[in-house]
Amino acid sequence: MSEMTNGCMVLPGDRVGSVEEYVPGQETYVRSGFIYASTTGTVEVDPETRSARVVPISNAPPRLEQGDIVVGEVVDMKESLVILSLAFKKGYEYRPLPDEEATIHISNVKNSYVKDLRQMFSLRDIIKARIVDDRQMRLTTGEDDLGVIKAYCSRCMTGLQRKESRLECPSCKHSETRKLSASYGLGVV
Numbered sequence: 001m002s003e004m005t006n007g008c009m010v011l012p013g014d015r016v017g018s019v020e021e022y023v024p025g026q027e028t029y030v031r032s033g034f035i036y037a038s039t040t041g042t043v044e045v046d047p048e049t050r051s052a053r054v055v056p057i058s059n060a061p062p063r064l065e066q067g068d069i070v071v072g073e074v075v076d077m078k079e080s081l082v083i084l085s086l087a088f089k090k091g092y093e094y095r096p097l098p099d100e101e102a103t104i105h106i107s108n109v110k111n112s113y114v115k116d117l118r119q120m121f122s123l124r125d126i127i128k129a130r131i132v133d134d135r136q137m138r139l140t141t142g143e144d145d146l147g148v149i150k151a152y153c154s155r156c157m158t159g160l161q162r163k164e165s166r167l168e169c170p171s172c173k174h175s176e177t178r179k180l181s182a183s184y185g186l187g188v189v
């Protein structure tokens with residue numbers, strides 16, 4: 001009989017142990033004297049009661065901390081800051097963030113002075129940024145890899161294509177500027 005260790009990852013139907021060794025706990029079921037996992041998670045054995053349960057893998061949104069890379073959409077623009085609705089944290093693409101908002105102040109857009117924020121960002125832009133303050137959820141795009149990764153033409157809403165340091169609309173040929181990420185248009189974060 002293989003020994004299931006504490007913290008062992010199991011899938012539904014995986015054998016956790018036998019009823020001679022353990023007491024079946026939460027998220028388990030018994031069949032022919034053996035305990036099986038009824039969900040994906042980790043095994044947790046209580047050393048006192050010998051109860052073996054499966055702790056389901058959490059679908060809760062990941063914690064956002066200083067230094068994390070996040071991706072979000074510009075939902076509002078003020079004189080000196082843009083407001084983003086965050087979509088996800090890098091590495092946790094499949095665990096969406098619920099209604100999390102963040103801001104990028106004009107002083108955190110580039111490493112150099114920015115005079116006009118509207119030359120850097122526009123509504124509906126998808127931006128990749130780093131968290132500099134996880135309490136007030138302030139972000140920076142002051143690295144080559146950070147900035148706009150997808151943008152739309154302000155005239156006709158077509159997706160803009162990169163043309164060297166500028167963006168061009170393939171439909172109406174309108175030219176626009178942004179604080180671009182090095183990975184603009186590559187479809188990768």
Ligand SMILES: [Zn+2]
Pocket residue numbers: 153154155156157158169170171172173174
């Ligand atoms: Zn256009």
